[in-house]
Every structure is written in structure tokens, then in C-alpha cells.
Amino acid sequence: MTTTIDAPPLGPMLDDIVRSHRPPREAGSVPANIPSLAAVPFSRFGIAVATAAGEIFTSGDADVPFSIQSISKVFTLAMALRRDSSGALWSRVLREPSGSAFNSLVQLEVEHGIPRNPFINAGALVVTDRLMEETPDAATAVLRFLTGQTGEPGPFIDEAAAVSELSNSSRNLALAHFLKDFGNLRQSAEAVVENYVRQCSIMMTCAELAKAGLFLAREGRGTSGTVVSRSEAKRIGSIMLTCGMYDAAGEFAYRVGLPGKSGVGGGILVIVPGHCAISVWSPRLDAKGNSLAGSAALADLSDRTGWSVF
Amino acid sequence: MTTTIDAPPLGPMLDDIVRSHRPPREAGSVPANIPSLAAVPFSRFGIAVATAAGEIFTSGDADVPFSIQSISKVFTLAMALRRDSSGALWSRVLREPSGSAFNSLVQLEVEHGIPRNPFINAGALVVTDRLMEETPDAATAVLRFLTGQTGEPGPFIDEAAAVSELSNSSRNLALAHFLKDFGNLRQSAEAVVENYVRQCSIMMTCAELAKAGLFLAREGRGTSGTVVSRSEAKRIGSIMLTCGMYDAAGEFAYRVGLPGKSGVGGGILVIVPGHCAISVWSPRLDAKGNSLAGSAALADLSDRTGWSVF
């Protein structure tokens, strides 16, 4: 399906969205277990749109690096899929919505160690474990991939934040040992969690993140060649739409109508298939762990532009 | 977003899909608790595409009536939403994927009687209860709605099948009494289940079903005027995509990439936003309760046409 979008005057529109959605006061919350995130001023708000045609529009704090956290799961999934010609990954992780909090152990137990999808923490640990089979330092490989896509040396791993987060990683260690118990990890639980935490600690700006995600809006074609096949790009989009926003995937599909992936750092990456990648960032989170101002801004942008897959 | 589709020669393509996917032998299963469905020959296979432009393409057993079963949930949702200007329905049912079998009581208990979405049985019972507030004979109202959309007197309630299914409705009665216990039903549990079973026993052909669902592909505009608002049409599409295929919604989004709703009668209704409504029917089901041949045919059609929202 080719799509023709009545090009809105994007620059001014993004400026207006920043004016409307930048938080005037502290609201929502920050994750208790990641100290570095608590230090970010509540009023931060950035947005960027990278179009298939190669343009980039930004506004607000679009050049301030933030911790991408779970948004990294989109990129590790893409990296694992292009190595996974046999489809073996899909025997280790499902593609179904999880229907409960993002780090729940319950469903993992009921389904015998096969995570529901690659975007819940358990599934992301399996994907990272898969990457480590070829590249023990998977987090650095992810960083290199992102740098390649953005065409700039901007992204970096906040190693101090990673060390700090790692010392608060009991839940992820529990998940990893549990996966190991079910025979669904090849590497040691500790090594997988370390790589996972480091990939989550990658710092990027909105502008960089939109550029890095653009291949998903361009049928898999990145800035320097094919990242994943057209078919895989569509499929990553479907997983983002059904599973990308923790336990608010349905609500986000309902309000915004676009594939998205959020992180507890307050970032959200959204794909308009065939047209553009959007990133938004504001640090304070709603009860489901998604950026409060970011979600609202995306709903607003979807209403203004008509962008929706439905 | 407007969409331009390189019109495929749909007629021959549908004929070829019928040739490829009509089951040559008995496979899959039929639901144990609905005797009337077991009598349908396994080789039945029909497909129909109703375009936004008003054309209708059909092939195979597209004119044989079948039991729409859970596909009725799409229409009752649309009917309830256009009466629900206040949004009160959404305080009684969520819009999140369920992450478990379609008739599970567990999540209902954990979430205190608020079903995860309108397409699991518990949620559909709440929607039917809502319709009954204005029209006690809700099933007949659904039938009238469908007749209106198809522009033909074809659809009918198989009352004998409904009576038979009603005598095997222990699970739905359990759900209804459970909802009642949580204060989330206004009518009696027995009356709601009776209306629900009768709406599920509506018989339609593929051709009629595609026409009846066309308003969802046309931003809410049906054959004789607006059915739901553009915004509500999109939102029903998002619920179909995330919740429409029981516990295989993710897999269907991944393989087909289009909003769909299946029924245990073997029918599936699929929406290509802005372009067409597709219905397919073949009675034998996979382990998740979706038409085996129908799902395969839709994946094939999606591959051939490029139709996908991603």
C-alpha cells in the first residue's frame, strides 16, 4: 500500500505541539529503580520527525540526549531478526500481547519460559541472549548499529548509569535466572542482564532516535542499505502496535493508531509506515510506564495530521 | 491518510485463492459446545471483497450462509458506541489485549469484573447488556442493523441453533453471573446470555458480511449514512487489530497486518482501511479458534496485494 500524506507544515506544527505539551509542572512519576532518570528536569520535552524523503523536523529539547531504555528492544529485535534466517528466534519468544504488567513472571511460568513477546523484559532478555551468541558485547553492537543508522557519532552508553541500574536489577536477574531454569538462555543470566542494562542505558536525542527508526517506515531500508526485509519491517511494526506500550498497547492503538515503542526514560518511537518515524521525549511517566506528555503529544499529532494506520 | 492501491485483478485472484485454500480433507476442529457447527462440510470455503467504491468481488461458497458467531461482536460494539456519546461504555470494558484464552475467568477476577476488551466473551456480554438497555431484544436489533447495511433481507437468526447453543452455555452463564456479581451487568444474566447467543447465531453469507463491514473501511460511513464517526471507525479497527483473533491477535497482525475479527463458525472479517472489507469463511478451526483455511487465505491475499496497515 502506498500512502500519500497531505504534507502538513510540520515545523510550525511541532513547535505548537511543544508549546501545548511541555509540562508546566511536575506530574506523573519516574521509575524508582533507576536513579539516573530521577535527575532529569520534569519540563523536558522534545519531538522529532524523520521523513522517508530524508527530511528531519525537530522542536523543543530534540537535541538533548536521554536514556532510550526499552526503545532499544526495537533495535535488538531488528538486529536479531536479520541474523535469524531460520526463524529459530520465534520458537524462543512469542508475538502475542502480554495482557499484564511488563515485567510479570506469572505468564512466563504459565507458558513454561517462553515470553509472550520480544518487548516485555523477559522477551528482550532472550533477544539479547540471541545477539550475544555472535557478539558477546551485544550492547556495544547495538550502539554501533544506532550510530550507523543516525550517521552521526552522537549515541553513547551512559556507563555510570548502567552500573547504577545494574545494582538495582533484581527483577531482571530474577527473570533471567527463571528463563535459564526453563532452558531459554544460552549465556549466563548475569551476562545477559548486564548487556541488557547497558543497551537500555544508550543515550540518544530525539533527532537521532527518529533517524535511527526510519528504516521501519521505509520497508526496512536504512540510511546505508537494507536493515531488515520489507516483510520483517512490517512485522516489527505489527509487534510494536500490539505490544509496544506495556499494558497500554490497546489504549495507544486506540488513541494514536500507530506502531510505537516507549521506554521508562520517557521516550517514545512511533512509525508512520511509508512516511516517517517520530520520536518524542518527556521524562515523567503515567501509571503504565509511558511518557505522560509524550503520549498526549502523539495523540494530538495524530489528530492534527490524520496519521493513523486505521 | 489516503491510500492508493494498485488495483489487482481481484476476481481472478479470489478464484485462485479459493483453488489454493479450499480444504481438500478434514483438518482442524469444530467447537464442541455448538452442535450445529459440526454439521458443516469441511470443504466449504468462500471469500468476498466489498470495496469502498461499491464493487463486490466473490468466489467459492460466498453465497452460502454461515453462523457469524463472534464476528457479531464488531457490530454490537459499533451499535453500542453510537449510543454512547458520553463514553460510559469504556468504564465498563477496557481496550487492552487479553493475553489469554478468550473465555478466561481469571483476568476478569483479577480486574474486578472489568473485561479486558469488547471482543472476549465477557466484554461482549457487557456490550450486549448495554444494547439491551434500549432494546430488550438486542439480537433482533443487531439483525436489523445487518440487514440495513447489506441492503438485502438475507441475514437471519438460526433460532434452532440458538436454542441448541443456549443449552450448552454454561461457560457464558458463568461469565454473566460473574459480571453480575461485580455489578457490571444491568439486565439478568440469563437474558443477556440469551441475546448474546442469538446474535452469535445470525447467519450471513461472505458477500453479505463484507458489505455489512464496509462502513469500517469507509471511515464509519455505511450504505445509508453514517454508522459511527470517523474516529470511532478507526478505533474499532484498532481493537480488531489488537484483540480480534482471540489469543492469536499478535500472530495475525504479524502475518496479515490488517484489523480482523474471527468467529468459531469459521468466518473472518478483515478491514483494509480506506479501501475494502474482506470476508472469508471455512469452517474448520485451528487451536486458537480461528478458521484454519481462512487465516491462511488472508495471509496469502495480503502477500499478493501488499494490503497491510504496516
Place this chain on the structure above:
Amino acid sequence: MTTTIDAPPLGPMLDDIVRSHRPPREAGSVPANIPSLAAVPFSRFGIAVATAAGEIFTSGDADVPFSIQSISKVFTLAMALRRDSSGALWSRVLREPSGSAFNSLVQLEVEHGIPRNPFINAGALVVTDRLMEETPDAATAVLRFLTGQTGEPGPFIDEAAAVSELSNSSRNLALAHFLKDFGNLRQSAEAVVENYVRQCSIMMTCAELAKAGLFLAREGRGTSGTVVSRSEAKRIGSIMLTCGMYDAAGEFAYRVGLPGKSGVGGGILVIVPGHCAISVWSPRLDAKGNSLAGSAALADLSDRTGWSVF
């Protein structure tokens, strides 16, 4: 094992327990779904001890009838067991603690319609269904059994309360239809719930209840002959100890150390094997659904007398 108890001066001790434990003010709660229970004055407190030797000691409101509610499950179990020479009942209900709230549907679903034990509501419905195989009016048969054991015409069914409770029985109807769906009820769900509610609405005094339960302290021998075998009497005791106090069975075993069964009418029946049956009644309940003052009084009595199976 024969037990020799240093006979305490029971009469004065019970008087002292009434003085210490009769509630001076309204505390705890009453069940929301059984209107007749809400009308009982909070200060009611009665206690009775029926000894194996045939004595009966009472104090406080021991002659005021109250609704035995779930205590009836002990008697229906005994009645079902003496008809169940083949042990077939134990293929329909387990004997394990439930580990969650007494009316949870979750475990029932996970364990495919086999209730964890005969004292959770689902299990009790199966037991009542079993009794109805021989006596359709099972509730009246239970009443007749109790009258026989007490040797007095005192016990009666509060039919008005039963009718009222029946109109608030959505949860039990849900359980019964769910059991029916799993093939674990022979009679209609509605008929089983009606009998169950009527058996729960039996009114007895503490004095009558202690006498009726005495056969469990006398190795199965009731006032006019054997009720159940010695072996079955011990086994009912073991089920009472592990499952008799809803989700506080462990706590009760820890504090009191005796087999007990409580009801939401505020009554508790306790067995001192080989020695006596104790009943206590006070209407206000703790968070687990057990009599607040009754539990405290039994812990006190156990401390004073040294009565404990451990």
C-alpha cells in the same frame, strides 16, 4: 490415641471467656451480600462445649439461633461421605488447601473444574450436587440430619433469608455454571445453588451446633449411632484443620491448633478429638471472613486448657 484432659472447671471458664470477648463496640464487618446477617446486634456472643461424655456447657448467647452458613459444609461432607463407599466423591473434589480467597474462580479454571477442597464454595456445591443425586431436597435432608444429631427440633431453615440470599447469589451461580461447564455437576446449576443457599440458611444455637458436631470428636459416633467411620471422622478433621477457615487456615492452626470450620454468620465449630466439640458465635467478621471475637475466644480457650492437636 486416647487423650486425657485435666478437666478445667469449664462452666466458670466459659463465663469468663464471654466476659472477656463479648464485643463492647462495633468492629469488623458483615457480608455485604447477605442482608439478613447485617441485622444481628454486634454484641452477640455465645459459646458451647459438648463433651464426649455427654455433658454440655454453655455461656453467653448460646441459646440464640444464628445462621450456620458455611459450617453446614462439614455436615454435608459427612453425609456425602457415608453414601460414598466407592470414594468417587474424591475424584470430583480434592483435599488440598486452596491458598486463596474462598470463592476464587481462578484455581478452579487452572485445575479444570476440580475444586481444591469441599470447604471452598465450589467444592461445597459439588458435595451438595452429590447429595441431591439421592435427595433432590438436600437442604431439608441436612436439616433432618442436624435435628437428629441434636436430639431436639430446634434447627430450622430461615426460608425468608434464603430467598433473600438467593437473589444475591451471582458468585455462586457463576461457580455452579462453571462447574457445569467442566462436567462436574449432575443437577442444574440453579437447583444446586438453591439447595446450597438453603443449607447455609439453617439456624442453630451454639448449644445445638456443639451437639451436632460431637460425632467428629467421638470417632464418628453420633448421638444415635455411627455417623461416619472412625477413619472418616479423622479425615474430616484433617480437612477442617487444613481448609476450614478460608484463607486463614494456617493462622488458625497456628493460634488455636484445632480443626475448625467457620461461617460468615459468625459461627465457628471446633473439634477437640476424643474429647469435645466447641461452638462459638459472634457476628462481626475479620478480613478473612472469620468471626473476630470467636477466633480470639478460641485462641484464649486453647491457651487456658492446653487443648491443641499439636
Place this chain on the structure above:
Amino acid sequence: MTTTIDAPPLGPMLDDIVRSHRPPREAGSVPANIPSLAAVPFSRFGIAVATAAGEIFTSGDADVPFSIQSISKVFTLAMALRRDSSGALWSRVLREPSGSAFNSLVQLEVEHGIPRNPFINAGALVVTDRLMEETPDAATAVLRFLTGQTGEPGPFIDEAAAVSELSNSSRNLALAHFLKDFGNLRQSAEAVVENYVRQCSIMMTCAELAKAGLFLAREGRGTSGTVVSRSEAKRIGSIMLTCGMYDAAGEFAYRVGLPGKSGVGGGILVIVPGHCAISVWSPRLDAKGNSLAGSAALADLSDRTGWSVF
């Protein structure tokens, strides 16, 4: 309650029980994750009774050391309780039956990191963590305690087996990290699991185990003074009865009627309050993880002697 037991001729009876219950062929299973247990011959069967009067009766392989595994939880609980004058331990672990498999993470999540009882693995890890607050090498302290109670230097830690088991401890590590995540471990997850595995690897004979458990039959009085108070001894008994046999506690209470604690090494420790401690050992397990021949032998012994708390 004082108990008078018609002394059976225990020696010959135990010999007869060995003859009847020593497994003639391989049946049941051994735990997959503990290699050292798989090497034990299936025909091993030992039994010992230590009486309150100081006698010890044994038969079969009663002098062959075996791995006590989870039976160690009884002793760590006793050790923790005598240090826990404030009752603080009971805010970190409940006393209710778990109602599901012994190492389930589900209930732990639902109940926010508070294990259901001290005998499921999660609860035992909390108890070991509590012991480590005073004695970092808790396992050696447990060994010293057992040596003290038996009055012999017999018990020892099979350190090679512990190392081997530790390398297969993913499930316990998952539990420990999960507890840590909920703030319910003070020491590191790894250190607690190491101590736990070492305490489980303690090797004892039936004769030693019966002697070591005797304090629970003697109101807390051990061989060289009070171990726990009379009240705590009774309470440990109540926890054994309701929670001591994994998910077969109800079945064991029903068949045997005595407080017991089993281990996957095939041992079971049983208490006859006021009279004796019984230990039995045979390595092959039933589906619930309890010694197949051991359980049968205890049911037989209970029937022959009349020993039962009910």
C-alpha cells in the same frame, strides 16, 4: 493435652514395615536438577522412631546417610524463631498453605514478595537470610545445631553435592532475586542461595534425623535443653501439618494425620506430639515430590498404631 499411647511392639512393627514397603523395583522419579540424588539405589528404605522417653527404634537402611534437602527448613525455622523474640519474622513470611507447586513464583508476585509459608522455597530463603544476619555461614550453624541435637558427630554437609546443585540453582536464584526486588532479603541473593543449598545438602541417617526432630515432639525440649518454647513447638507442628508436604499437605494430613516435612532426597520427618519423632527414607518420589514408599509406610504405620492428631 497429654497423650497415652498403647505402646506397640515397635521394633518388630518397623521391621515388618520395611519388609512391606521397601521398593522391589524402580518406580517414581528423582529430581532432575540435583545429580547426586539420582545415584542413590531405588531400593533404599530406612525408618527410625525416637521416643520422648529417650528410646530409639530403627529398621532397614536407618544408618545410611541421605540428603535431608527441604527437611532442613524445619530446623532453620526453629533456629530463626528462637532468635525472633519480637515476631518480626512473621512480617516477612506468612503461615498459610501455598496451594500450588512448592517453587511457584506466581503467588510471590501476587502477594508482593511475602512468601506464603516458611516451607516453600521462597519462604525458606527468607528464613535462611534471617539466620545469616547473625551467622553469615548459616549452613554450618544448621549443621552444628543438628549435631548438637543428635549428640553425635554424624551429620555432615556433602559439599561436592552442594557445588553441583548450586550450578543447577536457576529457579532458586530467580526466587532470591525476586525476593530481593521486593526488599525481602537482607543479604545478597547469591549468598542466600549458596547457604540454602548447603543446608539442603546436609547428610543424615534416619536415626539421626528422628533424634534431631525429637524436640518438636517434646514441647520444644531438646536433648540438651530448650530449643524453642512449648508454644513455638506446637506452632511449628501446625505449619508442618498445613504446609509440610508441598502441594500434598492436605492429602498427607488426610492419610497420615500427623505433622510432617518431606525433602526431595526422599526423607520425611513426622512428629507424634508428646510421644515421638519418626523419620523415614526412600529415594524415589511421587508426582508431588514426596517419597513414594515413605508416604505409604507412614500411612501404614499410622493405621497400625492409631497415631494421628485427629
